[in-house]
Amino acid sequence: xxxxxxxxxxxxxxxxxxxxxxxxxxxxxxxxxxxxxxxxxxxxxxxxxxxxxxxxxxxxxxxxxxxxxxxxxxxxxxxxxxxxxxx
Amino acid sequence: xxxxxxxxxxxxxxxxxxxxxxxxxxxxxxxxxxxxxxxxxxxxxxxxxxxxxxxxxxxxxxxxxxxxxxxxxxxxxxxxxxxxxxx
Numbered sequence: 001x002x003x004x005x006x007x008x009x010x011x012x013x014x015x016x017x018x019x020x021x022x023x024x025x026x027x028x029x030x031x032x033x034x035x036x037x038x039x040x041x042x043x044x045x046x047x048x049x050x051x052x053x054x055x056x057x058x059x060x061x062x063x064x065x066x067x068x069x070x071x072x073x074x075x076x077x078x079x080x081x082x083x084x085x086x087x
Numbered sequence: 088x089x090x091x092x093x094x095x096x097x098x099x100x101x102x103x104x105x106x107x108x109x110x111x112x113x114x115x116x117x118x119x120x121x122x123x124x125x126x127x128x129x130x131x132x133x134x135x136x137x138x139x140x141x142x143x144x145x146x147x148x149x150x151x152x153x154x155x156x157x158x159x160x161x162x163x164x165x166x167x168x169x170x171x172x173x174x
Contacts, residue, residue: 002146007146010139010146014137018133021129021136024126025125028126032124034124036121036123037115037119037121038112038125039112041111042111042115045108046105046108046109049102049103050101052097052105055097055101056094056097059091059097
């Protein structure tokens with residue numbers, strides 16, 4: 001079993017990774033201007049879902065939830081904007 | 088302000104949307120066999136991050152966290168597998 005003191009750090013690392021992982025996707029699109037394989041319904045729905053996580057974080061006054069989802073939402077809206085622009 | 092009774096439903100809806108939104112991305116790749124615009128580092132990192140969320144959910148014994156991240160991980164590993172296959 002996991003030592004209980006490790007558990008919050010696993011959650012923090014998970015939040016860090018699932019937030020910043022979208023940077024290479026955004027950079028690849030900016031570099032190549034290719035978004036053909038990107039699913040607009042998937043990314044639009046993901047952005048809406050992240051916005052709901054942000055509302056949830058604000059309602060709970062949960063700092064890490066607010067921070068992680070604000071950054072993820074900004075990255076996702078960037079990718080959705082690039083998808084709409086490049087098609 | 089939001090009625091507090093609504094807050095858990097917002098979290099549930101957020102989890103539902105950010106889990107199932109990857110279905111249209113997976114279906115688009117299966118249909119078109121095109122993954123060129125998909126960033127392998129982004130999706131591989133996202134899958135690792137979701138695996139960490141799953142470990143976190145198991146450590147906390149949190150059912151919704153376990154369920155949502157198991158489904159998301161399965162969808163992400165499918166997309167990563169398709170990316171590796173189609174390039």
